[in-house]
Amino acid sequence: xxxxxxxxxxxxxxxxxxxxxxxxxxxxxxxxxxxxxxxxxxxxxxxxxxxxxxxxxxxxxxxxxxxxxxxxxxxxxxxxxxxxxxxxxxxxxxxxxxxxxxxxxxxxxxxxxxxxxxxxxxxxxxxxxxxxxxxxxxxxxxxxxxxxxxxxxxxxxxxxxxxxxxxxxxxxxxxxxxxxxxxxxxxxxxxxxxxxxxxxxxxxxxxxxxxxxxxxxxxxxxxxxxxxxxxxxxxxxxxxxxxxxxxxxxxxxxxxxxxxxxxxxxxxxxxxxxxxxxxxxxxxxxxxxxxxxxxxxxxxxxxxxxxxxxxxxxxxxxxxxxxxxxxxxxxxxxxxxxxxxxxxxxxxxxxxxxxxxxxxxxxxxxxxxxxxxxxxxxxxxxxxxxxxxxxxxxxxxxxxxxxxxxxxxxxxxxxxxxxxxxxxxxxxxxxxxxxxxxxxxxxxxxxxxxxxxxxxxxxxxxxxxxxxxxx
Numbered sequence: 001x002x003x004x005x006x007x008x009x010x011x012x013x014x015x016x017x018x019x020x021x022x023x024x025x026x027x028x029x030x031x032x033x034x035x036x037x038x039x040x041x042x043x044x045x046x047x048x049x050x051x052x053x054x055x056x057x058x059x060x061x062x063x064x065x066x067x068x069x070x071x072x073x074x075x076x077x078x079x080x081x082x083x084x085x086x087x088x089x090x091x092x093x094x095x096x097x098x099x100x101x102x103x104x105x106x107x108x109x110x111x112x113x114x115x116x117x118x119x120x121x122x123x124x125x126x127x128x129x130x131x132x133x134x135x136x137x138x139x140x141x142x143x144x145x146x147x148x149x150x151x152x153x154x155x156x157x158x159x160x161x162x163x164x165x166x167x168x169x170x171x172x173x174x175x176x177x178x179x180x181x182x183x184x185x186x187x188x189x190x191x192x193x194x195x196x197x198x199x200x201x202x203x204x205x206x207x208x209x210x211x212x213x214x215x216x217x218x219x220x221x222x223x224x225x226x227x228x229x230x231x232x233x234x235x236x237x238x239x240x241x242x243x244x245x246x247x248x249x250x251x252x253x254x255x256x257x258x259x260x261x262x263x264x265x266x267x268x269x270x271x272x273x274x275x276x277x278x279x280x281x282x283x284x285x286x287x288x289x290x291x292x293x294x295x296x297x298x299x300x301x302x303x304x305x306x307x308x309x310x311x312x313x314x315x316x317x318x319x320x321x322x323x324x325x326x327x328x329x330x331x332x333x334x335x336x337x338x339x340x341x342x343x344x345x346x347x348x349x350x351x352x353x354x355x356x357x358x359x360x361x362x363x364x365x366x367x368x369x370x371x372x373x374x375x376x377x378x379x380x381x382x383x384x385x386x387x388x389x390x391x392x393x394x395x396x397x398x399x400x401x402x403x404x405x406x407x408x409x410x411x412x413x414x415x416x417x418x419x420x421x422x423x424x425x426x427x428x429x430x431x432x433x434x435x436x437x438x439x440x441x442x443x444x445x446x447x448x449x450x451x452x453x454x455x456x457x458x459x460x461x462x463x464x465x466x467x468x469x470x471x
Contacts, residue, residue, distance in 0.1 A: 028062070031061045031066045031070065034056040034057035034060065035053070035069060037049070038050045038053035038057060038073065038077065039073070047081050048081075051078070054070065054074045055074075055100060057070045057074075058100075058104050058107075071106050071107055075109055075111075078097060078101075078107055079112055081093070086115060089119070089122070089126075097116075098116070109299065110299065150216065150217075154213075156209070157206060157213075160202060160205060160209070161206065163202065164202045164203070167198055171195050290333075293340050293388070294339070294340050296383055298314075298315070298343060300347060301315065301318070304347060307349055307350055307354060308349055309357070313346075313431060313435075314342075314344065315343070316431045317343075317345070317424065317427045317431050318342040318343040319339070320430065321338050321420075321423045321424060322335050322338065322342075323470050324426070324463060324466050324467060325338045328462065328463070328466050337388060338391070341388075341392045341394075341424075342423070344377075344381070344392070344396070345396055345424050346373065346396075348372070348373030348374055348377035350376075351373070351376035351379070352370065356369060356370055375397065378393075395420045397421075398418055398421035399421045399425055399428065400425070401421060402425075402457060402458045403417070403459060403460060406457070406458075407458075422459075423463060425458070425459060425463075426452065426460065426464055429452060429458075429459065430449070430471070433447075433448035434448045445471050449467060449468050449471065
C-alpha cells in the first residue's frame with residue numbers, strides 16, 4: 001500500500017512538472033510571436049502597433065532571456081514613440097508611457113528620461129507662452145478700454161464747453177433784456193446770479209475733468225516709461241547672453257581655456273613632451289561628471305555600432321585613443337575626455353539613411369551623402385557639457401582630415417587638425433584594418449601598423465609611432 005502511494009506521488013509530480021514545462025514553453029512562444037509582430041510593425045514605421053505588441057510581449061515574458069530581448073527592443077520603441085509625441089504632443093499617450101514605465105521600470109534609460117523631461121519642458125514652455133499671450137491680449141483690451149474712456153471724456157468735456165458757451169450767450173441776452181426792461185431789474189439780477197453760479201459750477205466740473213484726464217495721462221505715461229525700461233533691460237540681458245554665446249562659439253569658456261589647463265591641450269596643434277605638461281587633477285565633481293558622460297557616450301556608441309553593423313567599433317576605437325593619449329603624454333583628464341569623444345565620433349551616422357549604411361555598393365552620389373555624416377553629429381551631442389563641447393565637436397567633424405590636406409570636410413593640413421581628430425584618424429583606421437570585414441579578412445597587427453606607416457600623408461607620424469609601441 002505504501003508503495004502504491006509512492007507511485008501516485010511520483011506520477012503526480014511528473015504531471016505537474018510536464019504541465020509547468022508546457023506553460024513555460026507556451027509563454028515563451030507567445031512572447032516571441034508578440035515580439036515578432038512588434039518588429040514587423042516597427043520596420044513598417046507603424047510605431048503605435050509596435051508599441052502595443054511590445055507591451056503585450058512584456059506582459060507575457062517570464063524567463064530572463066525573453067525579458068532581456070523584449071526590454072532591449074522596448075527601449076527603442078518607447079524612444080521613437082516619445083520622439084513622435086515630442087513632435088505632436090499627446091497627453092494621454094505620454095501618461096500611458098509613464099504608466100507602463102512604472103510597471104516595467106527596466107525599460108527606462110537616460111534617453112527615455114531625457115525625452116520625457118524635454119516633452120514636459122516643451123509643454124511648460126507652451127503653457128507659459130499661452131499665458132504671456134493671454135496677458136498681452138488682456139493688456140491690449142485694457143489699453144483699448146482706456147483709449148475709449150479717454151475719448152468719451154474728451155467728448156464730454158467738449159459738450160460741457162459748448163454748454164458753457166451757450167450759458168454765456170444766455171447771459172448776454174439777459175443783459176440786453178435788462179436794458180430794455182428796466183421794470184424787470186430785480187428779476188434779471190436774480191437770473192444773473194443763477195447763471196453765474198451755473199457757470200462757476202460748470203467751470204469747476206471742467207477743471208476737475210481736465211485734472212482727471214491729466215492724472216490718467218500721467219499714469220499711462222509712467223506705465224509706458226516703466227515698460228520701456230523693462231524692454232531696455234531685456235535687450236541688455238539678451239545682448240549679454242548673445243555675448244556669452246559668441247564666447248562659447250569662439251571657445252572662450254573660462255573653464256575650458258583658462259581655469260583648466262588640461263582642456264587647453266584640446267586646441268593645441270603640437271604634441272608636447274610629457275614632462276612639459278602641467279600636473280592636472282580633476283575634482284570629485286569633475287570625475288563623477290566624466291563617469292556619467294562616459295556611460296552616456298557608451299550608450300550612443302552602441303547605437304552607432306548597431307546602425308553601421310560594426311560590432312564593438314566605438315569601444316575599440318575609444319580604448320585605443322585613450323591608450324594613445326597616455327602614451328603621447330597627455331594628462332589623465334584629457335585622455336579620459338578623448339576616450340569619451342572617441343566613443344561617439346561617428347554620431348553623424350545616426351542621421352544617415354540606414355539603407356546606405358548597410359548597402360554593399362554605393363554610387364558617387366551616395367558616397368558623397370555618406371561623407372555628410374561629419375556635419376550631422378551636432379544634434380546627438382546636446383548632452384555634452386559646454387566646457388567639453390569643442391573636444392567632441394573636433395572629434396565628430398574632423399576625424400576624416402588628412403595630414404596632407406586631402407581629407408574632408410575642410411581639407412585641413414598637418415597641425416591645423418586638432419589632436420583628438422588625429423588620434424581618432426589613426427585609431428579608426430587601425431581598428432578597421434585589424435577587423436574582419438565582409439569584403440576582406442582581418443590583417444595582423446604588424447601588417448596593419450606597417451600599412452599606416454606607408455601613408456604618412458594621411459596619418460600623424462607621431463601617433464602611428466605611439467601605436468606601434470602599444471599594440
